[in-house]
Amino acid sequence: MKNFLVFVHKELLHIIRDPKSLMIMILLPLIEILLFGFVLRFEINSANIAVYDIAKQELSTQLIHRLEGGKRFKITVANSMPEAENLLIAGKVKAVLCIGEDFEQKAREGRESSLQLLLDASDPNIASTIETYISATLADFWADSIVSAPAPLLKVEPLLYYNPLLKSVYVTIPGLISVVLMLICALMTSISLTRENETGTMKVLLISPLKPLQIIIGKLVPYLMVSMVNVGIILTLAFTVFQMPLAGSLIMLILVSLLYSLCALALGFLISTRAKTQQLAMMISLAGLMLPTTMLSGMIYPIKNMPLWLQGITMFMPARWFVNILKHIMLKASPFSAYADDVAILLLMTATLTLLSLKSFKIRFK
Amino acid sequence: MQPFISATNISKRYGTTQALDNVSFEVGKDEIVGFIGADGAGKSTLFEIMTTLLIPDAGEGYINGMSIDRDYQKIRSCIGFMPGRFSLYQDLSVEENLRFYANIFGSSIQENYAMIEGIYTLLKPFGKRKAGALSGGMKQKLALCCALIHKPLALFLDEPTTGVDAVSRTEFWDNLIQIRDSGIPIVVSTPYMDEALRCDRVAMIHEGKIMDMDTPKEIIKAYKGCLLGIFTGERYLAKAIVYRLAGIESVYTFGDSVHINLPTCHPQIMKQIADSLKQGLSAEFQLRELNPSFEDCFLQLMGQAANER
Numbered sequence: 001m002k003n004f005l006v007f008v009h010k011e012l013l014h015i016i017r018d019p020k021s022l023m024i025m026i027l028l029p030l031i032e033i034l035l036f037g038f039v040l041r042f043e044i045n046s047a048n049i050a051v052y053d054i055a056k057q058e059l060s061t062q063l064i065h066r067l068e069g070g071k072r073f074k075i076t077v078a079n080s081m082p083e084a085e086n087l088l089i090a091g092k093v094k095a096v097l098c099i100g101e102d103f104e105q106k107a108r109e110g111r112e113s114s115l116q117l118l119l120d121a122s123d124p125n126i127a128s129t130i131e132t133y134i135s136a137t138l139a140d141f142w143a144d145s146i147v148s149a150p151a152p153l154l155k156v157e158p159l160l161y162y163n164p165l166l167k168s169v170y171v172t173i174p175g176l177i178s179v180v181l182m183l184i185c186a187l188m189t190s191i192s193l194t195r196e197n198e199t200g201t202m203k204v205l206l207i208s209p210l211k212p213l214q215i216i217i218g219k220l221v222p223y224l225m226v227s228m229v230n231v232g233i234i235l236t237l238a239f240t241v242f243q244m245p246l247a248g249s250l251i252m253l254i255l256v257s258l259l260y261s262l263c264a265l266a267l268g269f270l271i272s273t274r275a276k277t278q279q280l281a282m283m284i285s286l287a288g289l290m291l292p293t294t295m296l297s298g299m300i301y302p303i304k305n306m307p308l309w310l311q312g313i314t315m316f317m318p319a320r321w322f323v324n325i326l327k328h329i330m331l332k333a334s335p336f337s338a339y340a341d342d343v344a345i346l347l348l349m350t351a352t353l354t355l356l357s358l359k360s361f362k363i364r365f366k
Numbered sequence: 367m368q369p370f371i372s373a374t375n376i377s378k379r380y381g382t383t384q385a386l387d388n389v390s391f392e393v394g395k396d397e398i399v400g401f402i403g404a405d406g407a408g409k410s411t412l413f414e415i416m417t418t419l420l421i422p423d424a425g426e427g428y429i430n431g432m433s434i435d436r437d438y439q440k441i442r443s444c445i446g447f448m449p450g451r452f453s454l455y456q457d458l459s460v461e462e463n464l465r466f467y468a469n470i471f472g473s474s475i476q477e478n479y480a481m482i483e484g485i486y487t488l489l490k491p492f493g494k495r496k497a498g499a500l501s502g503g504m505k506q507k508l509a510l511c512c513a514l515i516h517k518p519l520a521l522f523l524d525e526p527t528t529g530v531d532a533v534s535r536t537e538f539w540d541n542l543i544q545i546r547d548s549g550i551p552i553v554v555s556t557p558y559m560d561e562a563l564r565c566d567r568v569a570m571i572h573e574g575k576i577m578d579m580d581t582p583k584e585i586i587k588a589y590k591g592c593l594l595g596i597f598t599g600e601r602y603l604a605k606a607i608v609y610r611l612a613g614i615e616s617v618y619t620f621g622d623s624v625h626i627n628l629p630t631c632h633p634q635i636m637k638q639i640a641d642s643l644k645q646g647l648s649a650e651f652q653l654r655e656l657n658p659s660f661e662d663c664f665l666q667l668m669g670q671a672a673n674e675r
């Protein structure tokens with residue numbers, strides 16, 4: 001035990017003695033979170049849409065005002081259908097709303113009144129978001145309007161839970177936290193063994209009473225401390241800059257973040273036992289982990305939409321489970337039992353990765 | 367009595383290169399045994415096998431009765447090893463390095479300070495300096511301290527003096543003799559012939575084979591034939607002239623002279639050589655019989671090995 005602590009102390013000295021790398025390890029996640037947090041958004045702010053109002057009556061004018069009122073749309077008024085279509089084709093507007101002549105009349109008579117919405121679906125995400133917004137605005141408008149329309153026969157009323165404003169940061173930030181933690185933690189440990197190999201210190205380290213497991217854990221612990229700083233920074237950013245809510249327990253949030261960091265550190269260490277050089281280890285942990293973590297964690301693309309075999313692969317992504325836990329804690333305030341499975345899976349993954357590292361830890365040279 | 371360290375028929379191959387070929391040797395408890403050989407002769411491979419870092423393709427090794435294969439964990443916690451390349455933590459200070467190597471062996475600097483006192487007094491003023499900022503000689507002394515601080519049963523030093531100035535080398539060897547006298551056997555390798563004389567026994571290693579192993583005195587005594595030296599300013603010309611004469615075994619430049627190895631130093635042959643030199647050389651020269659140095663012996667053994675192939 002004593003020599004284990006001595007080893008941890010030595011590793012901490014390495015980290016402190018290399019302030020440049022330490023700064024990178026702390027600043028990189030900060031920059032990544034800020035950059036991606038602002039860029040990676042699916043919500044729409046001031047989308048251009050054209051309105052061709054044939055009716056030009058009181059009710060239709062009110063509707064246009066209502067659409068303009070929120071900050072979501074910039075309205076261009078078109079005077080003919082071809083003009084509106086040209087705007088759409090030219091890409092000047094993302095959608096065209098056409099209000100029919102008998103809009104108000106039908107509404108007053110309590111008959112079904114229709115509007116036409118043309119959407120530029122070359123970007124399906126934006127198109128469907130615009131559609132959702134307009135439908136929602138229409139529904140509100142209908143409820144508030146002076147028109148005493150009878151209730152429609154079938155009324156679909158979507159109720160959005162947890163993220164009623166459909167804020168995309170609620171989706172992207174948990175994903176981002178998981179990607180950034182994964183990359184930075186794996187990067188930190190991936191070079192730990194390769195560095196000892198490259199400087200030749202590994203030879204002397206092996207000829208000592210230190211056991212491989214002591215070396216592995218001795219290298220994970222100091223970096224877990226650095227990860228605590230990272231978790232602190234990332235969560236602070238999430239709550240302040242991106243105004244993520246925290247419905248559940250902060251302590252639980254920090255604990256699972258550390259568990260996830262440990263999992264990533266263990267993955268980095270496994271890379272370290274296999275890679276020949278520091279450069280290779282860094283390439284694998286940065287480039288090799290970036291894409292799968294981003295794509296397969298459910299951060300950008302919903303896992304349910306993936307083909308089955310890809311869904312199977314996502315099972316092996318620690319980020320997938322972590323994102324799930326984050327949503328439970330930050331957005332839903334679920335009881336622990338709701339995400340106990342995900343925590344158990346992360347624990348299992350960490351243990352497996354540590355055992356694999358132990359197995360591929362080379363106690364001899366070749 | 368069993369030797370403290372022994373190796374029997376150790377072989378190791380890297381691809382098509384035979385790094386070690388049937389190497390056997392023994393080291394007693396009170397000995398410094400030196401392995402002398404050129405770069406690539408197999409010294410480092412042998413050291414890594416004996417310190418359990420490498421598994422040999424064939425052969426066995428024992429340190430104090432522990433097998434380098436089966437008891438590698440036991441061996442690792444009781445020997446001291448200094449690899450060929452400087453292998454301490456350059457970002458840690460002299461003291462921190464020393465404390466680290468003492469502590470991971472469950473020891474402390476205070477406990478075994480007597481072991482390193484002679485060497486460490488020179489390093490002490492630089493205790494706070496980063497190991498990476500030390501001079502070459504200082505680095506090697508620190509590495510030796512780190513290998514010694516846990517009071518090992520045996521020391522393995524792979525080229526500890528390579529790249530170190532002559533004064534530091536002499537000091538370093540003084541330290542090694544002290545260590546041996548304190549009861550720790552030392553296996554050391556070096557490319558420097560002059561250091562061979564300070565070993566108790568020397569193994570000459572060439573292309574993965576031990577060509578000869580004996581005390582330096584015996585090795586010099588076993589020199590075959592006789593050695594002539596030509597002292598002249600025109601060494602290369604002299605070498606070329608002698609080279610053309612019949613019956614000459616080997617001719618090579620050696621420092622400021624040319625050495626000739628002959629089966630016998632018959633006066634007739636010496637006269638023949640002197641005559642040829644007189645004809646060919648424009649400057650003055652001296653020709654006389656010499657006592658072979660260790661290096662002459664090493665070169666003779668290398669030449670024999672080359673002829674046998």
